Amino acid sequence: MSKVNKSLPLEYSTEENDLKIFGFWVFLGAEIILFATLFSVYFTLVDRTGSGPIGKELFELPPVLVETFALLTSSFLIGLGVHAMRLGRTKAMMVFYILTLLLGAVFLGVEINEFLTYIHDGATIQTSAFLSSLMTLLGTHGAHVTFGLLWGSSILIQVKKRGLNAKTANKAFIFSLYWHFLDVVWIFIFSFVYLKGVL
């Protein structure tokens, strides 16, 4: 486990690191099923609005566009962060990661605000099957982002304290995979929940 292969990027350089990255891809496979299930539930229940509001009455595009912009940009920035890490430029890497997390926080802020508006308008998670499934889908994604903010920050502290080594680089790289994944899920939410909902 302590054997270091210098010809590979730091995050892949030990046997243990290689296993972790592979394992994380498998985990993402499970996450795809998780979100696929949530989407199927949403599509099943989307027209079952009971006496509550329908999507068209609820969705507003401008805040959703802000969310989309924040998340897409953050995903791009974390890519730059990984690139900087490969070049061994710790400072630059940290800056990109911090910007990523900040944009994640912006996303989360807008989303929470959106939820509060819905609730204010009398559209709660208990109102109808449609709203239960909508808020569970969005909430699960949002919870992933929240967890990502905590996780990303903890990794940044470790990079700061211990510098870039096989361990921290591995963690930072895996986190970037996670972050890209959340971005991809969001693109599906944006297209199939919001765009489809307002059209």
Added chain:
Amino acid sequence: MSMDELFAPMKEPMILGAAISIVVGAVAIVAGLTYFKKWGWLYKNWLTTVDHKKIGVMYILVALVMLFRGGIDALLMRAQTAVPENGLLNAEHYNEIFTTHGLIMIIFMAMPFIIGLMNVVVPLQIGARDVAFPRLNALSFWLFAVGAGLLNISFIIGGSPNAGWSAYFPLASTEFSPGVGNNYYAWSLQISGLGTLMTGINFITTIMKMRAPGMKLMKMPMFTWSALITNVIITFAFPVLTVALAMMTLDRQFGTKFFAMQDGGMDMLWANLFWVWGHPEVYIVILPAFGIFSEVISTFSRKNLFGYKSMVMSMVVISLLSFMVWVHHFYTMGHGVMVNGIFSITTMLIAVPTGVKIFNWLLTMRHGKITFTTPMLWALAFVPIFTIGGVTGVMLAMASADYQYHNTLFLVAHFHYVLIPGTVFGVLAGYHFWWPKIFGFRLNEKLGKSAFWFIVVGFNVAFFPLFILGLDGYARRMYTYSADTGYGPLSMVSFIGALAMAVGFALICYNIYYSFRHSPRETTGDPWDARSLEWATQSPVPEYNFAIVPKINQLDEFWYAKKEGRDITAGKYERIHMPNNSGAPLWMSGVMFLFSLFFVFSEWTLVIVFAIATLGFMAYRSFENDEGHYIEVAEIEATERRLRGEK
């Protein structure tokens, strides 16, 4: 919830009795450990271990305990229905018992038993030092144990779930199942399911990435193949359950409308999600048993497994089909002819690859030099009995006919005729087969064989009558019936069969004690003259598994090396890196236990406290820097010599 409601179940004398015996048992264990000063030993060697073999043993231990819990449930049910209009159990109690019986047997007995055997055997079969993520493995185990604990305390504290192991809505909603029973259902499954998902990820990584040099995928032993496929099914099926259970919790505890009867909710959504996970679950417990039978049959026939490639192919096909048949569990719940027809066909298709496997086993035995050891007996009994289960399965798969006998004892007989030979015989075969590898001595064959006969004969006496009763219209899940139905005599026969099975299981336990005292210790490492790599290690297997990692050129390399007089584990020792033990998985699971328990009772402040504690544990783990330790060459030499029986 008030104290009065909390302990309401204790008003029932039987539950009070059970509670008292649990408390007495627990006090005795605690007192014993204290008296013999074994706490430190237990904590250091077992509770904090990250060794896959010890984790496997703990899985099997808990699974055996759960076999007894589920078995007592079963005996009570058969006792209650042994005679018409029996008053042993009331309707409510009966509902709880068939629910916990099903749940415990599938989730807390069959699956962990199989995962336990996988833990013990798979790294050895592929020549690895451990699984890919040893600590995650320990966490998986403890989450499973905690989930099992949660379900088991439900019958004392607050009340057991009672809506069937499939927990159909609206029956499982707060309207028809008030009380906390179904919250327990959701959380015990959720917590242990998380552990199972981690096992899936861990073993896929282990098998894909950690095989000994030269071991191509098509040179892997069949049990490892079955484990790989099973873990892929786990990884794809369990997230569906996670979502379904979360929705159940939201509906029951937060008033959402997923499965509600008003505001657009849809009860059939539960049935669909449950069986999208539930049918693959059936194969999660059965494919590894197929793997075990393949190993056992080829070992004790002294022949290569017939049709290796077709064995692998048929498992792959079964795993794909297992995701395409779920609707056969509710043909009668209002689908069109078209939907029922399609699912009827996909269901029947599963019989094809299964049949291929049966023929391969038979052809493996053909012209073989068969030795009738206990594991081989289990494998031999499996073939005809499972075939009856399969044939009746095809009968159920015909949607139109299913309208006649669905939800009768015919169905109950069918799934026991596949689950018991398929899974229970499988794990018992594996348990007897690998026991000497784990503990360094064999289980007594005579006791093993008498247990075998009690269980096999008892099984047929207990379950065959249910086919007849079912065709006669005896509905499942009925707590009693009147004498003029004529169900009485055959039900009594069935009860007697169940008693015989109980004797068999008791003998299996006695065998542990007896063999521990009397069996000769085993120093060859290969007591059965077997074929795959695990038998190339010493018994019991040292912490590091292989002193020298073998190189593999062919399937059953160990077998051929033995015949050619080569030693594949010869070479120069080097120091070995191993992970350190850790208490974190145990404590973190304990925290998650309390989190779930308070969630069950909607005690939100405490829920939040323990949720934060869980996150704290994760952060702690993330910051921890644990480099593991080395086992030095001198120590390896000494261990190897000792296990070979040299001075």
